[in-house]
Amino acid sequence: MKNLILIERAADLTILRLNRPEKRNALSVALLEQLCVAINEAEQIPGQRVLIITGNGSAFCAGMDLDEAKDPKKLDSLAQLIAKTLTAIYSSPLVTIAAVNGAAIAGGAGIMSACDFVIAVENVQMGYPEIRIGLVAAQVSTLLVRQASWRVVRELLLLGELIDAKRALEIGLINSIASQEELMLSAIGLAQKISRNDFGAIRATKELLAKIEPHPLGEQLQQAIEVHKQARLAYMKKLST
Numbered sequence: 001m002k003n004l005i006l007i008e009r010a011a012d013l014t015i016l017r018l019n020r021p022e023k024r025n026a027l028s029v030a031l032l033e034q035l036c037v038a039i040n041e042a043e044q045i046p047g048q049r050v051l052i053i054t055g056n057g058s059a060f061c062a063g064m065d066l067d068e069a070k071d072p073k074k075l076d077s078l079a080q081l082i083a084k085t086l087t088a089i090y091s092s093p094l095v096t097i098a099a100v101n102g103a104a105i106a107g108g109a110g111i112m113s114a115c116d117f118v119i120a121v122e123n124v125q126m127g128y129p130e131i132r133i134g135l136v137a138a139q140v141s142t143l144l145v146r147q148a149s150w151r152v153v154r155e156l157l158l159l160g161e162l163i164d165a166k167r168a169l170e171i172g173l174i175n176s177i178a179s180q181e182e183l184m185l186s187a188i189g190l191a192q193k194i195s196r197n198d199f200g201a202i203r204a205t206k207e208l209l210a211k212i213e214p215h216p217l218g219e220q221l222q223q224a225i226e227v228h229k230q231a232r233l234a235y236m237k238k239l240s241t
C-alpha cells in the first residue's frame with residue numbers, strides 16, 4: 001500500500017505530509033485512514049508536543065476525492081472519515097500547525113481550520129467553492145464558524161469564492177504568511193516556541209477551550225454529515241438527468 005502520509009519526527013515534533021501530489025492531495029478513504037492513524041501514533045510518543053501538517057507537491061489539499069465521492073458507499077465512508085479526521089486534529093492534545101504550501105480547498109481548508117495555528121505561503125488560494133456546483137460546505141463550516149465572524153462566514157460560504165493569503169490573514173483564518181522557501185522553517189520555528197512552554201499547561205488550556213465552546217464539535221459534525229449527504233445525493237441526481 002502506498003504511503004499516503006509521509007512522516008518525519010524530531011524529539012518533540014512530528015511532521016505529516018499529505019502524499020497524493022498527482023491528485024493535489026485530495027482526501028480519499030485511504031489517505032484519511034492513514035492520517036488518523038498517524039495522528040494517533042504521534043500522540044502516543046512520549047515527549048511529542050507539536051504536530052505539523054503540510055502537503056507534498058504544489059497543493060496543500062484540494063478537498064474530497066471527487067471520483068470516490070461518486071460512489072454512494074464510499075461517500076458515506078468519506079463523510080464519516082472527514083468528521084473523524086477533523087475531530088482528531090481539532091481535539092489533539094498536541095499543538096497542531098498547518099503549513100499551507102499551496103491550494104487549500106473545501107475539505108483541505110477544513111483540515112487547515114482544524115489546526116491551532118496556520119502559516120500559509122504568499123500565493124495560496126483557499127476557500128469553500130462547493131456552493132458553486134450545488135453542494136454544501138457542511139462539515140468544514142463547523143470549524144469556520146469557530147474562526148471567523150458570521151459576516152465573514154457567510155461571505156465565504158455563500159459566494160464560494162477563493163481568497164488569497166492576504167485576505168485570509170485580514171479575516172483571521174491564518175496566523176502568518178511565509179514564502180514557499182521559508183514555510184517549513186517558519187512552522188518549525190513556531191513549534192520550537194511552543195515547545196518552550198509547559199506541556200501540561202498547554203494541554204490543560206486546550207481542554208479548557210474545548211469545554212467552554214457553546215456547541216461540541218462532534219455533535220455539529222454529525223448534523224453536518226447529514227446535510228452534506230443530502231446535498232451530494234441531490235447533486236448526483238441532477239447530473240444523471
